[in-house]
Amino acid sequence: MDIFRAGSRPSSTPSPDYFTGKVRMDPVISSNPPSRVNALIVTFDPGARTAWHTHPYGQTLHILSGLCLAQSEGQDIRELRPGDTCWFAPGEKHWHGAAPDVGMAHLAIQEAKDGSAADWLEQVSDAQYTGPRIP
Incomplete structure (x- = not known):
């Protein structure tokens, strides 16, 4: 059994190549092989969001606070x-982040393939970010 005490692992700031706005990541678990699971709590300031991306084995987001906006390619x-x-299926192109005027935090759970849990693509444009929404 491994126990990771609260506050024992530092927060990090992700690369601006993959995110827009102020974002903080707090690790929950990065497992050792043969397990592939990793999880983190990601906190987005209002207006902050990911770039478009995919996950080799899919991704689960569980919303903890605020208002999350999420979009899969070709959908509202x-x-x-x-x-x-x-749940985003393996290879599903998507983005997620906070609403323009409300911050958001989510628990992100995904599995890594060859050491990588995400394949990062282009930034989400302002026009895409403010597109039609479904409550």
Whole structure:
């Protein structure tokens, strides 16, 4: 058994190549092989968001606070609220982040393939970010 005490692992700031706005990541677990799971709590200031990306084995988001906006390519933006859980299938191109005027935190759970849990693509444009929403 491994126990990771609260506050024993530092927060990090992700690369601006993959995020827009102020974002903080707090690790929950990065498992050792043969396990591939990793999880982190990601906190987004209002207006902050990821770039478009995919995950080799998919991704689960569980919304902890605030208002999350999430979009899969070719679909309208969806609003997710605390307690909501969202699944992105392997290879599904998507982005997620906070609403323009409300911050958001989510638990992100994904598995790594060859050491990488995400394949990062282009930034989400302002026009895409402010597109049609489904509550």
